[in-house]
Amino acid sequence: SQKIEQNSEALNIQEGKTATLTCNYTNYSPAYLQWYRQDPGRGPVFLLLIRENEKEKRKERLKVTFDTTLKQSLFHITASQPADSATYLCALGLNQFYFGTGTSLTVIP
Amino acid sequence: EAGVAQSPRYKIIEKRQSVAFWCNPISGHATLYWYQQILGQGPKLLIQFQNNGVVDDSQLPKDRFSAERLKGVDSTLKIQPAKLEDSAVYLCASSLDVRLAGSSTDTQYFGPGTRLTVL
Numbered sequence: 001s002q003k004i005e006q007n008s009e010a011l012n013i014q015e016g017k018t019a020t021l022t023c024n025y026t027n028y029s030p031a032y033l034q035w036y037r038q039d040p041g042r043g044p045v046f047l048l049l050i051r052e053n054e055k056e057k058r059k060e061r062l063k064v065t066f067d068t069t070l071k072q073s074l075f076h077i078t079a080s081q082p083a084d085s086a087t088y089l090c091a092l093g094l095n096q097f098y099f100g101t102g103t104s105l106t107v108i109p
Numbered sequence: 110e111a112g113v114a115q116s117p118r119y120k121i122i123e124k125r126q127s128v129a130f131w132c133n134p135i136s137g138h139a140t141l142y143w144y145q146q147i148l149g150q151g152p153k154l155l156i157q158f159q160n161n162g163v164v165d166d167s168q169l170p171k172d173r174f175s176a177e178r179l180k181g182v183d184s185t186l187k188i189q190p191a192k193l194e195d196s197a198v199y200l201c202a203s204s205l206d207v208r209l210a211g212s213s214t215d216t217q218y219f220g221p222g223t224r225l226t227v228l
Contacts, residue, residue, distance in 0.1 A: 043200050046218070049216075096167075097217070099144075102151050
């Protein structure tokens with residue numbers, strides 16, 4: 001079965017630094033991958049989509065890379081701010097959507 | 110634009126009781142999803158509708174869970190009877206059309222969820 005692993009522990013970083021979150025998967029080759037943000041008590045909010053033939057995608061302070069050989073996606077938040085504190089989920093697009101367990105990010109002022 | 114609406118927001122029931130959740134997707138969205146999110150885990154897809162037809166229900170525990178989207182708009186998810194392990198947040202999401210999967214417009218919009226506690 002599909003296995004999706006994100007940073008096993010919570011990530012704490014200092015404001016202004018770059019946060020890097022990982023998403024590793026096994027067993028399948030997704031056609032695309034998405035990243036979502038989830039705040040406590042709320043549903044996930046879509047951030048970025050990257051397809052299997054794309055190496056990198058950017059949106060403002062966000063950057064996503066997709067390495068189909070390593071079966072890994074990296075999600076970067078540059079110049080991080082306390083407002084970026086949330087749980088970040090990766091989701092693989094196959095015949096259906098498979099979400100990872102999420103990584104909790106805390107940006108310390 | 111109104112988002113995805115869900116009700117109730119919270120529900121507490123005893124095991125073996127029944128419960129139903131309601132979802133109203135974004136207007137014009139053909140695809141509707143129900144997810145189960147257990148504390149500390151990512152959402153798990155239970156069922157996916159395209160208009161009023163089921164696209165995927167492979168992970169729906171059909172002995173106790175059922176869902177319908179009769180007119181291709183609103184949807185209800187029911188659990189009967191509930192078990193302790195059903196305690197979770199039930200999320201509804203919608204997107205324009207499953208046929209756009211992987212395109213730049215392939216975005217799922219999630220509702221706030223219903224937090225179910227089974228005692």
